[in-house]
Amino acid sequence: MPVYQFPAHLPAGVSAAAQTMPGVYLSPRTVSVEIAPPRTGTPVFLGVGGIERATCLDGRSDIEKTLAKATGLAAYAIRGFFANGGQRCYLLPARGDGAEGVGESDLAELEQLDDFDLVCAPDMAALLPPEQLARAHKRILKWCAQDGLRFAILDGPRTSDQLDNYRKSLARELRGEPSGVASFGAGYYPWLNVARSRPLSASAEAAGAGQVLVPPSGHVAGIYSRSDRNNGIWAAPANDVVVGVLALDGVGSGAGDPQAASAANFNGLRSFRKRGIRVWGARTLSDDPSLVYITARRLLQAVARRLEQVLAPVVFEPNSPLLWARVNRIVSTQLDALYRSGALAGATAEDAYFVRCDGDTNSPQARAQGQVVAEAGIAAVAPAEFISIDIRIGDNQLAVSQQVGG
Known part of the structure; x- marks a missing residue:
C-alpha cells in the first residue's frame, strides 16, 4: 500500500518568510498518510x-x-x-x-x-x-x-x-x-x-x-x-x-x-x-x-476503484517522463500487492501483471490533448487470461476502464 508524503506545517512562531532569511534553516519534514483501500462487500x-x-x-x-x-x-x-x-x-x-x-x-x-x-x-x-x-x-x-x-x-x-x-x-x-x-x-x-x-x-x-x-x-x-x-x-x-x-x-x-x-x-x-x-x-x-466469472468482474472493479483512489494525487502533475515513472511505480505497487496476496495467476510477478506508462503509450497527440495514458494488465486466476486496464489522466480528470480478454 503506497504512502504519500505531504508538506508539514511550519513550526509555531516561524513565518514562511523566515525560510529566505540569512542564517535561518528549516529541516524539511513530511507526514505519512496511508490511504485505506475502498471498502468492498457493501x-x-x-x-x-x-x-x-x-x-x-x-x-x-x-x-x-x-x-x-x-x-x-x-x-x-x-x-x-x-x-x-x-x-x-x-x-x-x-x-x-x-x-x-x-x-x-x-x-x-x-x-x-x-x-x-x-x-x-x-x-x-x-x-x-x-x-x-x-x-x-x-x-x-x-x-x-x-x-x-x-x-x-x-x-x-x-x-x-x-x-x-x-x-x-x-x-x-x-x-x-x-x-x-x-x-x-x-x-x-x-x-x-x-x-x-x-x-x-x-x-x-x-x-x-x-x-x-x-x-x-x-x-x-x-x-x-x-x-x-x-x-x-x-x-x-x-x-x-x-x-x-x-x-x-x-x-x-x-x-x-x-x-x-x-x-x-x-x-x-x-x-x-x-x-x-x-x-x-x-x-x-x-x-x-x-x-x-464473478471473481474476474469484481476483481477488475476493485482494482479500478483502488487505482482511481491512489492516482488521484497525480491528476494535476505536469505531464512529463517524471510523472510517467511515478504512475508506473504507483500502479506496479498495487498490482504487486495483489500478486503477493494470491489474487493473480503466474509463477512470477512478470507473468502475473504488467504496467506501461512511457513514450510509447503517451503519443505526441495524447500529450497535446493534456492526457497521460498508461496500460496495465493482470492475469486473474479465472478466467486465466490477461485482463486489460486502461488509465487516462487529463483535463483534471482520471478514468480507469477495464476489458477482459486480449
Missing part, C-alpha cells in the same frame, strides 16, 4: 418501502429500529445480510415508477453515494411480474456498467415458470446492448424460507406457520461481504453456508426447481445433508466465456 438496497431517506446501517446503528419501519420483504433481506457476515449497507426509499421498478430518481440517488459496490433490490422480485422485473434489472445492469465499479446481486421471480419468462424477457431487453453489460450482475435462485418476524404484507407469501418466503439477494450479499473479508475479493463467494434460513423454497409445484436456475444463468442455492444450505455457483449473467 450493498445498497433499492426500493425499501417505509423509509423516507437514504439510510446507512452498520455496527453502530440501531438496525432493528430502522427495519421496524421497513415494509415488504426488504427487512428480511437486510437481516439476512447482517446474519451472513455483512457489516455495512445502504437503504434507499422506494421512489421509482412502480411499473418500471427502478426510475430515474432511484438512479440519481445512487449517484450521490460512493461507498458501496453491490446493488440489491429484493422487493422488486416480489412486486413486479417477470417482464417488468427483467426491464428493471436491465436498467440496474446498465447503470452498474456505466462506470464499471458496481455489481448487481439479482433475484428472479419465485416459480420456475416465472423464471423462464423472466429469462426470455431479460434476453430481449439486453439484445443490442454491449455483451459486457450482463457481466455486471449475478442472479440467485430459489427463494428462501425464513422465520417470520412481522405480519405479512401484500407482497409476502407464507411458507408455513411463522415462516415467510424471501428473495435470496440480501443473504447472498452478506456472503459476498464475509468472503471478501476472510478470503479476498478474488475468491468466489460460493460453497458458503447461508445462515438464518429454515429451508429453500420447495421443489415442485413450479417453485424452487434447481434446473430452472441453470437455464436462466442463475446461481443455484442447494441444501446438502449435514452441510446445510449453500450458494452453489459463482457466475455472472453473461454468456461470454471471458465474462462469466
Whole structure:
C-alpha cells in the first residue's frame, strides 16, 4: 500500500518568510498518510418501502429500529445480510415508477453515494411480474456498467415458470446492448424460507406457520461481504453456508426447481445433508466465456476503484517522463500487492501483471490533448487470461476502464 508524503506545517512562531532569511534553516519534514483501500462487500438496497431517506446501517446503528419501519420483504433481506457476515449497507426509499421498478430518481440517488459496490433490490422480485422485473434489472445492469465499479446481486421471480419468462424477457431487453453489460450482475435462485418476524404484507407469501418466503439477494450479499473479508475479493463467494434460513423454497409445484436456475444463468442455492444450505455457483449473467466469472468482474472493479483512489494525487502533475515513472511505480505497487496476496495467476510477478506508462503509450497527440495514458494488465486466476486496464489522466480528470480478454 503506497504512502504519500505531504508538506508539514511550519513550526509555531516561524513565518514562511523566515525560510529566505540569512542564517535561518528549516529541516524539511513530511507526514505519512496511508490511504485505506475502498471498502468492498457493501450493498445498497433499492426500493425499501417505509423509509423516507437514504439510510446507512452498520455496527453502530440501531438496525432493528430502522427495519421496524421497513415494509415488504426488504427487512428480511437486510437481516439476512447482517446474519451472513455483512457489516455495512445502504437503504434507499422506494421512489421509482412502480411499473418500471427502478426510475430515474432511484438512479440519481445512487449517484450521490460512493461507498458501496453491490446493488440489491429484493422487493422488486416480489412486486413486479417477470417482464417488468427483467426491464428493471436491465436498467440496474446498465447503470452498474456505466462506470464499471458496481455489481448487481439479482433475484428472479419465485416459480420456475416465472423464471423462464423472466429469462426470455431479460434476453430481449439486453439484445443490442454491449455483451459486457450482463457481466455486471449475478442472479440467485430459489427463494428462501425464513422465520417470520412481522405480519405479512401484500407482497409476502407464507411458507408455513411463522415462516415467510424471501428473495435470496440480501443473504447472498452478506456472503459476498464475509468472503471478501476472510478470503479476498478474488475468491468466489460460493460453497458458503447461508445462515438464518429454515429451508429453500420447495421443489415442485413450479417453485424452487434447481434446473430452472441453470437455464436462466442463475446461481443455484442447494441444501446438502449435514452441510446445510449453500450458494452453489459463482457466475455472472453473461454468456461470454471471458465474462462469466464473478471473481474476474469484481476483481477488475476493485482494482479500478483502488487505482482511481491512489492516482488521484497525480491528476494535476505536469505531464512529463517524471510523472510517467511515478504512475508506473504507483500502479506496479498495487498490482504487486495483489500478486503477493494470491489474487493473480503466474509463477512470477512478470507473468502475473504488467504496467506501461512511457513514450510509447503517451503519443505526441495524447500529450497535446493534456492526457497521460498508461496500460496495465493482470492475469486473474479465472478466467486465466490477461485482463486489460486502461488509465487516462487529463483535463483534471482520471478514468480507469477495464476489458477482459486480449
